[in-house]
Amino acid sequence: MRDLIMLALFSLLIWKTMKEPIWGVLGWVWMGVMNPHRLAYGWAHDAPWSMVIALALFMSLIVHRDKLTRFPVNGVTVLLLIWILWIGVSPLIHSFYPEREFAPWSRAFKVVLMVLVSMLVVQRRRDLDWLALVLVISIGYYGIKGGLFTVMTGGAARVWGPEGSFIEDNNSLALATIMTVPLIRYLQLQATKRWQRNLALGAMLLCMASAVGSQSRGAFLAICAMSFFMWLKSRNKLPLAIVVLVALPLIFVFMPDSWTDRMETIKTYDQDGSAMGRINAWQTAWRLAVDLFPLGGGFTVPGPAAFAKYAPDPTIPLTAHSIYFQALGEHGFMGLFLFLGIFFLTWRRATRLIRATKNVPELQWARDLAAMCQVGLIGYATGGAFLSLVYFDMPYYLVLMVVALDRIVAKEMDARTKADVAAGIRPVNVHSPYWGGT
Template structure:
């Protein structure tokens, strides 16, 4: 959770921009932000009614970046996401002919079950029933829109735009944080947008790390040298920002993800040189406080924060055993649950782990469903990579599927120390993989039909010819 000082800082900034004590230029600058956001939003609404893809992109932009939180006037608290969602659903009705059939596979089936399951525990075993709805509503909207997007996102252009929106939305904070880290030697930290999943500096650090492989995908598709150099700079600054956050989870995610990105990437030598040279330099310039904090990974039994997390993990485990196969709902991180299940009831904390969060809130069944979504996504990405081997036109699909796998490694590693079960970004990686798999399947099917029609291939779809293709 973000610290109270961060919340106070943002509330103060919001109030200060509306006071008359600001210079005239400062007030004009604040108003301009609101007008820019309004102008962009109106353009998005207009484009959404022409093509529902723009509604998905607008929803992702508003949900991940929260650009309205960068304004200080009327735009700050306007219901932008609700409006863009309504526009999207109207556009779906207007453009029914542009929609694709909903893909039915293991990933989408588990996603659908997950949407239903997260509403079970809050109804049955919540410790604070009156507080459940807001948490459930937020998670439900994220997951529902992922499923809706599968009706709209259908081709490479759509995927590239989605990747670009995700990169811009998070790399904005990562690049800014990287610059601050370099200029201040790690003394300054960047916080995410108020009220978002990534408001806390640790959560933002993981998000920026997960964005790096998406930037790498764009770099691999770039045709101009300046674009590749720009992508390299963005990746380095995002990693510097994550390191500068002093998040131990982000540090472990960087280590795991760097290795997997090297394994999955084309042109391994340049990437290896960047990682082997740049990362040590970043670590060298970190202040002593960073080294001291990272050293607590080994001495966790002497760190109050780590002990508090272990206490929360044990609480989630005991609760899940008692309520099997359900959990205690979204509000388990409170005094009531800890008084009943915690080894030390005096330290009620959030789970600080996607695994124990899912376990405590939705039980063993919920944990299996949650983990299963990403396991099946990984396998589907691997299958898409394998099926498209040897097809030059699908090199982009192999790159994108591989980089999504790298991003999921970052989430699986860094998320082990953060409460981010309902964070948008990993579910958008799931969306991307499902669509990539669909695009690859369609392309290979079209190639099969052409080859059969021309008499160049056997009609048996299970023949070695198609396995090689």
């Protein structure tokens, strides 16, 4: 039955994609983030859904090429373009296992490529709202499910993500769930009906409960950092502060002793084998990057060969368990610079968006979305310090949203300026005060 439901939904999606490319983008995001086919048990489980939706999207781009927007050229997109090229450099020049490089490179390449392609399609507020909703549904399904399990079992049960995905591991799923909370908050701020706002509130609380119940130390730190920034960036700070100050302590109180014991290891990391294994991997990545400067060792760094040569303790070859050391070890100092630069420039662009729309009531939604994208990036920057998720889709979709939002706001501000000039409110030689756009 699930296979047939999947086929019906996917067929509808293909039909809609051929009519409008945005549906292909939404379908790609849905398949890549939620992996709904992994919830089926028959032939649909391993069918090439993502490849089919990608082909349909590219066909739709050709058919509707006159409706596409120009590719935005700015600091963020330039770094993305260089990044997508650079991640193929290290594996070509230096790799410990050349025969194993193609699969992880292909996966990472497709994530960034489709984000760049989506920038030609996402060009209206409606597109951004739909994208936010698809991301919320895709991750929120697991977050709400995990939150319910956590509440009903007192934290004894954990929810794992779909197999073969970036969020298969419970720690990775916890971070993805945390990053979804700001998008739920954005949708809540735009909701016009009370039941929609209450539904969003319940979803946020359950997602946070799910992340706490994962017993992930990185997720715990990410929740703390993100909760503060979400309060800082939100409208209606008092109600949100009350919810956070009341809900989070209650969630922590109901956690089992095993949760408390695990969180305590943050202070005694030097006595925890898992933490020391990560530090060993971080030192390995640093030594490798220094030796191969400015390159890295490719996608297959977490293996016996690299650790035998560079690790302080070669007997525990682990993945980097840090987006920063993963980027450094696999793609060198140049790769780390590009990776950090993408999100730094995205943050700056979102900050300027917030300032530009501060006193424009019609663009309050844009201010909310830019602020919540920043909150999501804070969650990624904090929780990602302890997870190998450099190529995880979610943060790149936040980048996509900020870049598209930048273009929408620039167009709106330019139209407002022209209207003011026509009405004699502004001098003819005064241009739009907004710096953004392409």
